[in-house]
Amino acid sequence: MKRPELTDVGWLGPKYEMDSASHHFGKCSECHEIICVEKVVTDTQNTQPATTEMLNKAFRTHVELKHSEDLSQPLPGS
């Protein structure tokens, strides 16, 4: 089984200015669950890198919780 990937990554919020978007989301390629994080508050204007980091972290947690067994154990009957 291949490792799940974060796909269809995008931003939720006003389209006219990317950085005013309020949420960052992506989809798990394995179970198609949507992973969504709120935009983080930082000292700088550019919050996108920090928010992207947050999303990646949330996705890693999702993979550990939902897919780590799939990855570490052989499928039944194989």
Ligand SMILES: [Zn+2]
């Ligand atoms: Zn998943």
